[in-house]
Amino acid sequence: MVRFLHTGDWQLGMTRRFLSAEAQARFAAARIDALRSIGRVVAERDAAFVVVAGDVFESNHLDRQVVVRALEALAEVPVDVYLLPGNHDPLDAASVYRSPAFTGHVPPNVAVLRDAAPVAVAPGVELIGAPWASKRPLEDLVGLACADLESSGDMIRVLVGHGAVDRGAPDPDDPALIGLDALEDAVRRGCIQYVALGDRHSCTEIGGTGRVWYAGAPEPTDFDETDPGKVLVVDCDAGRCEVTAVQVGTWRFVRHHTDLAGSADLDELEAWLAGQPGKDRTVLRLSFVGTLPLRDAARLDALLADAADLFAAAGTWDNYSDLAVLPDDADFADLDLGGFARDTADELRTLASRAGRDAGTARGALALLYRLSAPGRGNGG
Numbered sequence: 001m002v003r004f005l006h007t008g009d010w011q012l013g014m015t016r017r018f019l020s021a022e023a024q025a026r027f028a029a030a031r032i033d034a035l036r037s038i039g040r041v042v043a044e045r046d047a048a049f050v051v052v053a054g055d056v057f058e059s060n061h062l063d064r065q066v067v068v069r070a071l072e073a074l075a076e077v078p079v080d081v082y083l084l085p086g087n088h089d090p091l092d093a094a095s096v097y098r099s100p101a102f103t104g105h106v107p108p109n110v111a112v113l114r115d116a117a118p119v120a121v122a123p124g125v126e127l128i129g130a131p132w133a134s135k136r137p138l139e140d141l142v143g144l145a146c147a148d149l150e151s152s153g154d155m156i157r158v159l160v161g162h163g164a165v166d167r168g169a170p171d172p173d174d175p176a177l178i179g180l181d182a183l184e185d186a187v188r189r190g191c192i193q194y195v196a197l198g199d200r201h202s203c204t205e206i207g208g209t210g211r212v213w214y215a216g217a218p219e220p221t222d223f224d225e226t227d228p229g230k231v232l233v234v235d236c237d238a239g240r241c242e243v244t245a246v247q248v249g250t251w252r253f254v255r256h257h258t259d260l261a262g263s264a265d266l267d268e269l270e271a272w273l274a275g276q277p278g279k280d281r282t283v284l285r286l287s288f289v290g291t292l293p294l295r296d297a298a299r300l301d302a303l304l305a306d307a308a309d310l311f312a313a314a315g316t317w318d319n320y321s322d323l324a325v326l327p328d329d330a331d332f333a334d335l336d337l338g339g340f341a342r343d344t345a346d347e348l349r350t351l352a353s354r355a356g357r358d359a360g361t362a363r364g365a366l367a368l369l370y371r372l373s374a375p376g377r378g379n380g381g
């Protein structure tokens with residue numbers, strides 16, 4: 001029985017266009033902090049080694065600061081760490097793994113899986129890597145790496161690969177897809193005891209053997225990931241395989257959709273926003289449908305302005321939003337408008353209630369008029 005850590009898709013150096021410079025710096029730092037968290041999990045769980053199944057780095061063209069900081073953090077991991085080049089960081093001529101920043105700082109406990117030759121990593125345990133040598137391989141690298149494997153006998157063999165599996169793949173003609181049938185067959189024949197995969201950023205078990213997993217990204221990278229933020233602690237031998245997901249991620253990507261019809265919905269939205277944990281590490285994407293009077297639209301603007309300050313990012317998702325702002329009588333009943341301003345407001349309300357191009361402009365003008373006139377809103381501070 002051996003215990004090790006399976007992780008991947010660190011995407012070190014990733015930048016996100018929706019983050020401000022301040023949030024981006026913390027996002028980058030969190031990805032390095034995750035390496036220290038991985039070191040802590042190794043120590044707590046007494047793991048024998050760590051495999052990183054590709055996309056260690058976001059690209060081969062990175063600020064050297066990213067590389068040297070990552071290697072500094074990895075030096076603190078108390079066991080050996082095996083890095084697999086993936087599609088983001090392939091082992092081509094310009095590879096980050098050949099750069100002076102990497103070769104000049106790589107600590108003795110870090111190794112790159114450069115080919116499919118077996119690597120002895122612990123007594124009775126060997127790794128087979130299926131590294132990417134280019135961004136677009138024309139074959140199933142994992143299938144190739146295990147094609148000639150015989151039964152591992154008393155040895156525990158761990159295959160480390162990167163890429164999408166062919167079952168349910170969106171692009172079934174991609175020649176680089178990992179053939180799951182052949183892989184499971186190799187597992188069932190006792191040639192491989194565990195397959196550590198990278199590429200999918202959601203923590204996912206694949207197929208029916210219990211021995212093929214994507215670890216997912218230890219820090220999330222986008223909204224469409226279902227179970228990121230984990231590393232896998234794997235206990236396995238020929239007889240059994242137990243996989244335990246351990247939370248290390250500290251950031252969250254959250255989408256939230258709200259139907260807005262009035263102030264009660266805004267109360268609910270306000271409570272939802274207030275209840276979010278770790279706001280400065282949460283990237284929000286909000287969408288709205290419905291119709292609001294001006295006073296509620298102004299309150300929504302204020303809520304969004306607060307959210308933009310509190311959260312790592314709080315964008316609105318315009319593709320899924322359809323919010324109309326329609327003034328009602330109550331909007332103007334309390335406003336202290338007289339003379340010319342009152343006449344203008346009445347005129348704008350008539351325009352806003354009609355169909356046509358000017359209606360939108362009139363609503364915008366009314367919203368502005370409301371903001372400038374409403375007590376305690378907009379014109380203060």
Ligand SMILES: [Mn+2]
Pocket residue numbers: 009011054055088199200201
């Ligand atoms: Mn990836």
